[in-house]
Amino acid sequence: MLLVAQFVAIMPVAHGWMDRHTWVNDVLQDGIYLLAAALVAARGLGVRQDRGAWLLMAGGLSCYAAGTVYWIAVLVDLHPPPYPSPADAMWLAYYPFAYAALLRLLRARRSRISLPTWLDGLIASACAAAFASLVFLSGFTFGGSAASILVSLAYPIADIVLAGLLLGAWALSGWRTEPVWVLLLAGMGLNTTANAIHMFDTNHGTYIPGGWTDALWSVALALIVVAAWQTRKRSSVRGSTRAFVGSSLPVALACAAMGLLLYGSWHGHVVPRTSTLLAATAIAAAIVRMLLTVRAVEALSDARRQARTDDLTELPNRRLFQETLDAELHLRDPCAPMAVAIVDLDRFKEINDSFGHHLGDKLLQLVAARLGEALGDNGMLARLGGDEFGVLLPAAGVDRALQSATGLLTALRHPFDLEKVTLHVDASIGLAVFPDHGTDRSALMRHADNAMYTAKSDHSGLAVASEGADDDSGRRRLTTLEELRAGLDDGDLILHYQPQLDLATGAVSGVEALVRWNHPTRGLVYPDGFLSLAEHAGLMGRLTMQVLELALEQCRDWRAAGLDLTVAVNLSTSNLHDPTLAAYVATALSRYGVPPAALHLEVTEEVLMRDAARATETLAQLRANGIRLAVDDYGTGYSSLAYLHALPVDDLKLDRAFVAHCDTDPRSAAIVKSTVELAHNLNMRLIAEGVENEVVLDRLREWDCDLVQGYHLSRPQAADRLTPWLLERQAAQSPAPSTRVAW
Template sequence: MASVRVAPARGPIWLRAGFVLGGLLLIAQLVAIMPVARAWMDRHATVNDALQDAIYLLAALLVAARGVRVRRDRGAWLLMAGGLTCYAAGTVYWVAFVAVLDPQPYPSAADAMWLAYYPFAYAALLRLLRARRSRISAATSLDGLIAAACAAALASVMFLSGFTFGGSALPAAVSLAYPIADIVLAGLLLGVWAISGWRTEPVWLLLLAGMGLNTTANGIHMFETTHGSYIPGGWPEVLWSVALAVIVAAAWTMPRPATARPPGRAVVGVALPAVLACAAMGLLLYGSWRDHVLPRASSLLAAAAITATIVRMLLTVRAVEGLADARRQARTDDLTGLPNRRLFQETLDRDLRRRDPAEPMAVAIVDLDRFKEINDSFGHHLGDRLLQLVANRLAEAFGNAGLLTRLGGDEFGLLLPGAGVDRAVEVVTGLLTALRHPFDLERVTLHVDASIGLAVFPDHGTDRSTLLRHADNAMYTAKSDHSGLGLASGGADDEDNGRRRLTTLEELRTGLDQGELVLHYQPQLDLATGLVSGVEALVRWNHPTRGLVYPDGFLSLAEHAGLMGRITTQVLDLAVEQCRAWRAAGLDLTVAVNLSTSNLHDPGLPEHVAALLARHGVPPCALHLEVTEEVLMRDAARATETLARLRALGIRLAVDDYGTGYSSLAYLHALPVDDLKLDRAFVAHCDTDPRSAAIVKSTVELAHNLNMRLIAEGVENEVVLDRLRGWDCDLVQGYHLSRPQAPDRLTPWLLQRQADALASAGGQLRNR
C-alpha cells in the first residue's frame, strides 16, 4: 500500500480540514471503547451519539465531494455517497427521535434509511465494475458466480444461524431484510472482485475492505443482539467507523495508470477461486456431519459455488486444450501437416543449449529443384499437391531419425540429433533416393529432384545462425553443381559463397543508386517489309570492377530481394530515352521491355509509364511491353487488370516465351495482348525437328486467328528464317540477324540497314 496516493493531500483547505477532522473523530471513537473512557461515555451518552453522527455525516460528505470534484468514476462514487447519506440520515434519525422513546418502535423510519444504503452500494459496485470490464467472458462470469456464491454461503452462516421467523409480518420482514442485504452484499463484493480480474490496485482493495468491514460489523452486531450481549458504543461501532474511513480513503485514492498484470494479482487470481471452492466444500461437509447446523440457504449457496466450480474447471480444460491446439497450429505447416519454421528454430535453439559439445548433431536444408517451373507450368493446385506428396515421402523415408519440418515454399529442414557426418550423409542420401521416384499427380507424372545442404554441430558452428548459414551455402553449392548433396566445409570457401551473394546484392543496390544499369538492344525484323521495325531491350549491369554482368548473374538475386521494381523502372526510363534519340535520328523504331511479377502487382505502373512517355515525348505505340506466362499465371486477375490499363494507353503488349506454360491456351482468350512471342526452344530447331516445325506453324496460325502478331525469337540461320517467312511469321529476332548490342554500336548498323532498304526500294521503283 506504499504506492497509494490520496488526492486531498494537495486539495483545498476545507477538504484537508475534513480529513483531519475525520482522523480526530476516528481516534476519539477508538478511545471511547477503552475501559478508562467507557464509564465516562456511559454517563454522557449524548457525546457518544454525537460522535457517531459526526463520523457518518462526515464520511458521506467526503465521498460526495469526491464524486463532485473528480470526473473519473464520478457516477459510482456519487451512488456510494447516496448510500452513505441514507445510512448517516438513519443514524441521526435514530439518535434524535427513536432512541429517546420507550419502548422504541420497530421497525422505524431509521430502518428504512439504513436499508436504503444497500441498493446504492450494489449500484456503486456494479458501476465500478462496468468501468473496468466492458466485456465479460463466460469463464469470468463463472469466477464471479463462484466467488459470490461462496461468500454469500459463508455470510449466511453468520447472519442466518439461529434466525427465527416469528412475530408480526412487518417486523419479521425487516429483521430478515438486514441479513439478506448483507449476504447479497458479501456475495456481490467478492463476485465483482472476481469478475474484475481480482484487481489488486489500492482503490479496489480499499473499497472492498471498507465495505467488507461494514458487513462484518453488521454480522457481529446481529450476533450480539441475538444473544443479548450487545452494548452500545462497543466494537461494532468502531468497525463501522473504521469501515467508513477506509471507504473514504478508497474514494480519494487516485488510480495509477494501467500496467501489465502484476505477479501478486496473478497469484490471487489462481489461489482465491481454489480457496473459495474448498471453503464451500468444507461448509457442505460440516453440514453433513452435524444435522441441521447449517441454514438451508447456506447449503444451497455452497452447492451453487461447487457446481459453478465444476463448470469452470470444464471450461478451463477446454481453454487449455484450445491453447494447446493453437500452439500446435502455430508450429504446424497448414499445407503439409509437418512442423513449421518456428518449431524448427525453437527445437534447434533448445538442443544447442543443452547439447554436450562432444555430441554431434546434423542440420540439413532440402530445396526442391525446378519446383518454381512446375508450380508455374501446372498451376498452384498441383504444386501444392506435389508438396504434400513430397512431405509424405520425406516423412516416410526419414522415419524417427529426428525432426522433419517445412521451412516455407519448397524448402524443408531436418534436425538429426546425435548424427555425425557419416550418419547424416546416409540419411540424406536415402531421402534423395526416395524423392527421385516419380510422383503421380492427376494423370501427370513428375520427376522431382532436390538439393540438400548439410552442416554438423560443432564442426560447422555452435549456434543456430552459423549452422543454418553453412547448410544454406552447402545447399546452393549442391544446386549449382547438380550434385544433389552439399556438405558444409566450415572453411573459407563455404563462407565466401554466402558472402559473395550478400556482397553482390549490396553492390547491386549501390549500382541502382549510381545508375550502373545499361541496356543492349536486339533488333526485330518485319518479314513482310524486310525492315527492322523494333528492338528488344536487354538489361546489363556495368559493374565497376567485374565489368559487364549479364542478367543471370544478378536478376534472380534481385527478384528474391524485391529489387525488380526498381530495376524495371530504370530499364523503362533508359529504353524510352533511347527510343526518343533514335526517332530524332530518323529511326522509327519500337522498343520492347520485359515486365516482372512485381511490376504487374504495382497499381501505379500505368500512370508511371504514361508520365514517362510524356516526359520523353515518345508516343505510346512506340513502347511494347512483354510479360511471360509465368508472370501471368501467378495472379491472372491482377495481371489482366494492369495489362488492360496499359493497353488503354495505346501500348502494345506481348506474351513472352509463349509455349512454355501449361495453361497457355486457357489465358489467351481473356488476356488483353497483341503479340505472341514464341520461345526459342521451338524456333531454333524448326528446320530439323518436324515436331518443332509443326508447333511453330500452328502457333503462327493460332496467333493470326486471334488477330495477334507472332514474334519468333532464336533465329540462328537463314534456313529457319526462310521457313518462318514461308509460314507468314510477322517478326523475328536472333543471332542470325544481330546479337544484342549497346546503342552506340547498334545505331550505325540500324542506319546502314535503313539506308540499304531505302536504296533497294528506290531501285525497284526505277526498274518499274
C-alpha cells in the same frame, strides 16, 4: 482523531465517564459518518479519475450518515423507537449507491470480460452470497406489520447481495491487488460483517450502543475513505502470482460451497434454502468453468503443437527444428560431432508454374514421406519453408553425414506418380558439421545454407561447408544485396516495354513494362537475378514504389506526346501487406497528373492465395480509387473460381505456357478458349501473353480474346526506342490503352 476517540470511548476504563456523558458517543458517531461522506465526496469532486464511482459512493455514505444523524437526534431516546423509521429508509438507500459504485469501478478496469472470468465472478458471488445468507437468514422469523417484515427482509437481502457483488467484482476484475481495490473491498466487506454481528446481537439481546460493533462500522468507513484517495496503480504482484490466485481461489470457493451443501445435507433444518440454492449455483458454475479450462488447455496444447508443426507435411517446422538444434548444442560434448543438412528441391517453381500449386503441395507431401523413410531413426527431418527441408543428424561426422545425404538424394531421384503425371525430382543438399563449421545454431545453419547454394550452382547435388569460413556464395549474395540497396539509392532501375494489341480494333492499346537493374559493372541484370533477393531482404516495397514512379513518369510523357496510354504496376506480397499502399498510389497519380483510370495493377495467383483476406481488402481500396486490377500468370497457380468470384479484379492474364502452343496442342487450345469464355462470363477481359506467330494470333482473334502481347508483335524495348514505333501506330491505337509493369 474521531476514530481514535471512539476506540478510547469503548475501553472498559472509560465506561463510567461515557455513561455520564452519552452525548459524546453521539457526537463521535455523527462526526465519523458525516466526515466519511464529506471526504469521499471531496475525492469525487476534486479528482477526475473514477469520479462517477466515488460520487456514487459519496451519495450512499451521505444517506447512511443522514440515517445515523436522524436516529441519534430524533429516535434514540424514544421508548420504544419506531420501526420501521425514516432512518431505515436512509440506511437502506446506501446499498444501491454502493452497488453502482462497485460496478463503475469494475467497468473502468475491465471493459471486456471473457466467459471464464464471468464464471469466476459467478462462483465468487454465489459462494459469498451463500455464506452471507447463512448468517443473515438463519433463525430469521417473520413478525409485526407488513412494513416491518419488508424492512427486516430488506437488510439481510441487501447485505447478501453486497457480499456476493463484492467477491464477484473482485473476480471479474481479474483478482486485482491494487490498493484502491483491496481497501474498498476490505471496507465494504467489514461493513457487511459488522451488519451481521449487529443482527446477531440484536436477535439475542446483546447489542450495546457505542460498543465494538459501532467501532467496526467506523473502521469500515475509514477504509472506504482511504480507498477513495488512492491513485490507480499497476499491481505489483507478478503475473504468475495473479494467475495462481485466479486459479486457486475459484477452486477454494467451489470447495467451500460444496462444504456448505454437505453441511446442509447433514443438518437440513439449519441451512436456509436460499443458501443451498446459491451454493449449488456456485458449484454448477465451477463445473462449467472446469470444462472450459480443460478445453482451453487442450486448445493451448494443440496450438503449441501446431506452432511447431508444418501444416502441409505434418513434419516439425523451422521453429521446432531450431529449438531442437539449440537443445542439442547446449547438451553436446564439444568434441562430439553433429551434422546439419539443408535440402532444397531443384526447379520446384517450374513444377508449380506448370502444374499448379495443388500438385506442388502433393509433391511436397510425397517428398516429405520419402525423406522421412530414407532417414529413418538416424535424425530429425523438418520442413523449413517452401521447398526447403532441414535434417539434424545428432551423431554424425562429415563421412556419415555425406552417406546419409547421398541416401536422401538417391531416394528423391526415383520418380513420383502424381495424378497421372510422373515427375522426376532432384535436390541440392548442403552440409555443415559441428564443431568444424560452427558451434552455434546460427553459424551451422548459415554454413549449411551456403553449402546448399554451392551444390545448386555447380549442379553437384551435394556440398559440404568450407572449413570454418563462409562460402563464397553467401558472400556473393550479401554483396549483391548491398549493391542492390545502393542501386535503389542511385536510381539504377530502368524499364523496358512490350506493346499490347487490342484484337477488337487492331490497335496497340498499351505496353507491358519490365524492370531491369542497370548494374554499374555487370551491365543489365534481369529480374530473376535480383527480385527474389529483394523480396527476402524486405526491399520489394521500396523497389515497387520506384517502378511505379518510373512507369507513371513515362506514361505522363507519352500522354503529353499524344499517346493516350495507361500504366500498370505489378504488386508483390509485401506490397499487399502495406496498409499505406492505396494512399501512396493516389498521391503518385496526382503528382504526375495521371488519372486513376489510366493505372492498372496486377498480382499473381500465388500472391493472392498467400493472404486472400488482406489481398481483398487492399485491392478493394485500390479499385475504389478508380484503378483497374488484374490477375497475372493466370493458370499457373490454384486457379480457384472461389477467389475469382470474391476478389475485386477486372482482367485475367493467361500465362504464356498455355498460349504459345494453342495452335498445335488441342489441350492448350481448349484451355485458352475456355478461359476466354470464363473471363467474359465474369465481365473480365482476357490478356494473352506469349503470342509468337500469326497463327496463334488468328486463333486468339477467332476466340474473341481481348488483348495480346508477344514477340510476334514486338520485343521489349527501352522507351526511347519504342516511342517512334508507337507514334507510327498512333492512328490505330484505341482510346483506352493499357500499360502493365511486370517483373
